[in-house]
Amino acid sequence: MIPxxxxxxxxxxxxxxxxIIDATLIDAVQQLDRRLAAAAVPGxxxxxxxxxxxxxxYDPLSTSGAAVIAAIQALDTDAPITGGxxxxxxxxxxxxxxxxxxxxxxxxTATGLAADEVTATHAANGFTVAVVGFLPGxxxxxxxxxxxxxxxxxxxxxxxxxxxxxxxxKLSVIYPTESPGGWHLIGNCPIPLFxxxxxxxxxxxxxxxxxxxxxxxxxHARILAAARQGAYDPRRECAA
Numbered sequence: 001m002i003p004x005x006x007x008x009x010x011x012x013x014x015x016x017x018x019x020i021i022d023a024t025l026i027d028a029v030q031q032l033d034r035r036l037a038a039a040a041v042p043g044x045x046x047x048x049x050x051x052x053x054x055x056x057x058y059d060p061l062s063t064s065g066a067a068v069i070a071a072i073q074a075l076d077t078d079a080p081i082t083g084g085x086x087x088x089x090x091x092x093x094x095x096x097x098x099x100x101x102x103x104x105x106x107x108x109t110a111t112g113l114a115a116d117e118v119t120a121t122h123a124a125n126g127f128t129v130a131v132v133g134f135l136p137g138x139x140x141x142x143x144x145x146x147x148x149x150x151x152x153x154x155x156x157x158x159x160x161x162x163x164x165x166x167x168x169x170k171l172s173v174i175y176p177t178e179s180p181g182g183w184h185l186i187g188n189c190p191i192p193l194f195x196x197x198x199x200x201x202x203x204x205x206x207x208x209x210x211x212x213x214x215x216x217x218x219x220h221a222r223i224l225a226a227a228r229q230g231a232y233d234p235r236r237e238c239a240a
Contacts, residue, residue, distance in 0.1 A: 001028050005069050011060045013068060016053040021169060023143050025052045026130045030207045032072070034081050041071045049206045051130055051140075087207040089240035092174075092189050094123070094165050094212045095220035100188035103153070107167060107184050111147040118186065119214070121145065122165075127172060127210040137176040137194025137202040141210055144170045156182030163188045163224075165212075187212075190224035191234040203234055211240075 001024075004016040015032060018025045033049045036056070043063025048055040058068050096119040098104070108115045127141035134140075149170045157180060160166075164175045166183030173183055176193035189212075193203045204210065215223070226232035 003028075003032075003072075005065075005072075007065055008055060010065075012055055012057045013065050014053050014055050015072065018052045021051045021130075021142070021171070026128065026142055029054050030128075030130075031077070031081075032075075034087075034207065035075050035077070036072070038081050039071070039075060041068065044068065049131065051142075087209065088205070089209045089211075090204065090238050091211050091213050091240045092191065092234075092238055093215045093219065093223055094187045094189045095215050095217055096123075096187040097217050097220075099217075100161075100164070100220075101186045103166075103184035104186045107148075107150065107186055110150050113147065121148075122167070122172065122186065123212045123214050125172075125211075129204050129206050129208040129210060130171070132202055132204060132206060135176055135179055135194075137204070139174055139193070139204040139208075139210070141172045142170065144172060146170065150184060152182040153184060156180055160185065161188065163190055165189050188220065190220050190227060191232065191238060192227055193234075198235065203238075209240075 001017055006014045006016060008014050017028045029049045032054050033047050036044060036047055043058045044056060045059055046057040056068055104115050104118060108118050111118060125144055129139045130142045131140040132138060144167060148167055150168050152168045160175050160179055160181035162175060162178045164185050165187040166173050166185050168183045174189050174193060175181055194201055223232055
């Protein structure tokens with residue numbers, strides 16, 4: 001896959017792989033991100049992956065956009081990736097009870113599935129974190145079956161509860177804090193996803209693998225209470 005390079009000011013460039021949300025493009029972006037991290041290219045300060053592109057920030061006093069492009073083009077895309085921060089695997093609890101899933105019936109109708117089939121499909125699906133953004137620690141995860149290629153709600157909510165698990169466009173997301181939102185809510189994950197006291201404040205990172213573990217309302221309440229008291233550390237409890 002041959003990317004396009006676009007300047008983003010005098011200290012960054014964007015490496016574009018396409019214009020749609022697609023699993024192949026997401027994988028290409030993440031592969032490049034990991035290879036650049038492993039290669040430790042001089043002058044690169046930070047990389048920011050998206051669904052279809054990678055933004056590369058560099059120090060213009062020590063390198064140039066042309067030099068960074070040359071370094072990217074010189075990467076051996078067939079070699080095993082060694083070094084950098086490895087992707088991690090997580091098993092996250094989610095409660096699909098009706099009080100946490102106000103859009104479940106609508107999603108069932110739109111997908112042609114029964115409500116329990118929607119939640120079973122979501123829980124059984126293996127996700128990859130494609131992007132972290134919108135809110136601190138908010139993971140956008142790919143990818144659900146084609147039936148879940150749903151448009152967002154026509155009327156966004158002004159308040160989506162923290163921990164809400166939602167779906168749209170074959171993706172799933174977890175709202176780490178209360179916020180407005182237009183995705184379809186089908187459950188709730190009671191764990192913290194962002195904490196400035198952690199060495200890595202965002203629990204999840206691009207390329208991490210995520211699966212969901214269904215829990216009942218009682219376990220949801222127990223985990224939520226323990227997390228609020230600082231007695232539940234998802235970095236330990238949810239690592240696979």
